[in-house]
Amino acid sequence: MKLRIGQGYDIHQLVEGRNLMLGGLKIDSAKGSLGHSDGDALLHAIIDALLGAAALGDIGMHFPPSDERYKNIESLKLLAETHRLLKSHGYEIINIDSTIILEKPKLRPHIDPIRRSIAENLGLSLDAVSVKAKTNEKQDAAGQEQAVVCQAVVLIGQGAMPASKD
Helix, strand or coil: CEEEEEEEEEEEEEECCCCEEECCEEECCCCEECCCCCCCHHHHHHHHHHHHHCCCCCHHHHCCCCCHHHCCCCHHHHHHHHHHHHHHCCEEEEEEEEEEECCCCCCHHHHHHHHHHHHHHHCCCHHHEEEEEECCCCCHHHHCCCEEEEEEEEEEEECCCCCCCC
16 A cells, blocks of 8 residues: 655634634634635634645645635535545545644643544544644733644555565
8 A cells, every 4th residue: 555644734723703613513602713715724724634645736726716616615514525536536534633823712622522523524443533622821812812723644555555475
């Protein structure tokens, strides 16, 4: 099996009057993500990591903010389209490791539902999806509650696993 790794990053400004979307779920928060789509920075980082691993460009190339078709679109739909694109090139997702950097709200109660949402939407087992939450200790835009930052690393594979030589 040919293995490839990809990394993704996204940042969205936090503003009042928008929903905070993470992993396809609405998180109760005083501020939400500003964006052309629903502003789900976690899914955007995962999408960029998947596209990067397959050398298929980035999220802006496939879903440009200048295209009105993507105005307020659910990022789960962008993730599904990215997954179809990967499969059409013969890739399968092996695992996802991600980090959300956000001062408030505290995400511990939301981590498992976010993992389940991502796993279910990609047809993965729950143990193939890791989501961690961190703060930035009141440093920079994320730490001062002005932004949400997300990072993702993915491993994808192409082709069959070689037979064991036992």
